[in-house]
Amino acid sequence: MAPVFSPPLHRQRHQFVIDFVKRQKPQKVVDLGCSECSLLKKLKFHREIELLVGVDINGAIIKKKMHGLAPVSTDYLQPSYDQLRIELYQGSVTQKDMRLRGFDLVTSIELIEHLTLDDVERFSEVVFGYMTPVAVIVSTPNSEFNPLLPVLAGFRHSDHKFEWTRAEFQSWALKVCLAYGYDVEFTGVGKAPPGQQERVGFCSQIGVFHRLGGRESSNVLSDDDAEDGFSYTLLYSINYPSLRDNNILRRVLVSEVLYWAEKLKRRWMEEKTGERDEAEECLRASEQRIEMEEKQTVEQCGREVLEVQEGEDEEVFWNNRKGQQESCILHRSVSVPLAVLWSCCPKVSALSGSLSNLRHLLMDEPNVKLSQDGSAVLLQEQDLEEEEEEEEDNDVEDSGYGEASQCPHSAEQEGDWEANI
Structure with missing residues (x-):
């Protein structure tokens, strides 16, 4: 009975590398023979990696797939x-190429x-x-498995120069x-049918090499090495x-500050005017549930501060800055x-780190207007009726979308037999 691989064999090889990355958490990874960059596209989601590099002799394949x-x-939007x-x-x-020295992990898959x-x-x-x-991590076909493969x-693959037995691979x-x-350490992916695993081994055999001494062992660049320079393009x-x-950081922080300042201003104005419709009440209830979930991640002292402040917004925290008598409504600020x-805003505090740092980051921001002493954000007070009219206009305006070849050193160039099993 011919073996049927589930998931497909190429995915099992990639998953082996991903599982290794999850365990070892390498910061610098290079995939030799990256071909269509399919392994790199999976590894980029593992953000313990800080430098991810692919190398292939066929530049045309890289240029075709690199934008993925x-x-x-x-x-x-959410860095x-x-x-x-x-x-x-x-x-x-x-x-x-000296740029590839000192990596935590090198992969060479097929x-x-x-x-x-x-x-x-x-x-x-x-x-x-x-x-x-x-x-x-080096993977290569196990020739002892070949008799079990259909139509082979x-x-x-026609470009293979050899296919090793388990003994030959282990000797190298x-x-x-x-x-x-x-x-x-020797292992592999693609198990044989029941009863044949010990006789033929894995379909793809894998060697996982670890440098003696690990990260602490020396990796000094000699003068001869420096002469090699940059041979890759x-x-x-x-x-x-x-x-x-x-x-x-500043861009995200400004966005959060303006969002929360406007949100608090609007809530204050609603309480001041007593205007709040049923939809707004529903939204507020939803926001309160989210805020309660956020509070669970804050230290006990932080929760207590928030609870006190929520009940004292109008008395303690809000002040109207009056303009000229004849235009006090139009030019009044909150x-x-x-x-x-x-x-009150966990993300603002997390981004800024401290109150003094928050003030420093906002000081020269053209989109944020601070009070003269730099202790508060100033927002223009606007009647709720005017805001609702603007929102209706925006709803109308935003109803539509805005304008707006064969390769000897390439990995994963396997035969069609893999696609069918």
Whole structure:
């Protein structure tokens, strides 16, 4: 009986790498023979990775697929504190490039079988002797499994230069360990049918290499190494938005401050005028439920402060700044103290870190008007009827959308047999 792989074999190989990343949490990862970048597209969601690199000799494939690694709209709208940089290079895995030294993890998924045996030796020297990563994952076909594969004559892919047995793969791996100071664990993905696993092994055999001494072992760049320089061509690089970028942090903080200040101002004005319809009451009840959930994550002292302040908004925290007598209504402002925003709004306090830092970050913001002493945000007071008219106009205006080839060093270039099992 021919084996049927579920999930498909290529997904099992990728999942093996993802599970390793979840356990070991490497910060710098490079995928050699990245081909269509399918593994990189999965790894980019694991934000413990700060630098994610792909290398392939076929630059045309990279250029065709690289834009799938770009940040999406939610990455910009809701940036996190995590940092991620993605780089894609065209180059051969038999050449040295100093930009790939010192990584935590190197993956080589179904790649080495596309190399000649002489190039496999060069690959070993480059990866284990020059790049010296903390860990390396190498997968390659297990030729002992081939008789179980349907409609297969010869190698699994026309570009394969060899396909090793388990003994041949283990012999190469152990020589690498002795030569470059690693140890190795052998495993695989794609189990054989019941009763045949021990006889034929996994469909794809995997070696997981760990550098002796781990992260603490030295990785010094010698003068000879420096002469190798940059042999790869950078085709694509992108930095994901992060709150560690001060400009992005300021933008998100300003958005949160204006949102919460306007929300508090509106609530105060509703209480002042006594106008609140049934829909608004329903919205307020929903907001209160959300606020209660947020409070559960705040320390006890913070909860107590919020509870007191909610009952004293009008008396303690709100002040009207009067303008000239003849235009007191049109030019009157509502003052929202920064202390209130910082203590009542968990996201504002988390983003700013401290009240003094919040004031500093907002000081030169053109979209935020502060009081003369910088202690409060000033918002123009506006009658609720005027606001409702504006909202109706906006509803009308916003009713529609605004204007607005075969490759010897490429991984995952396997035969059609995988697609059907």
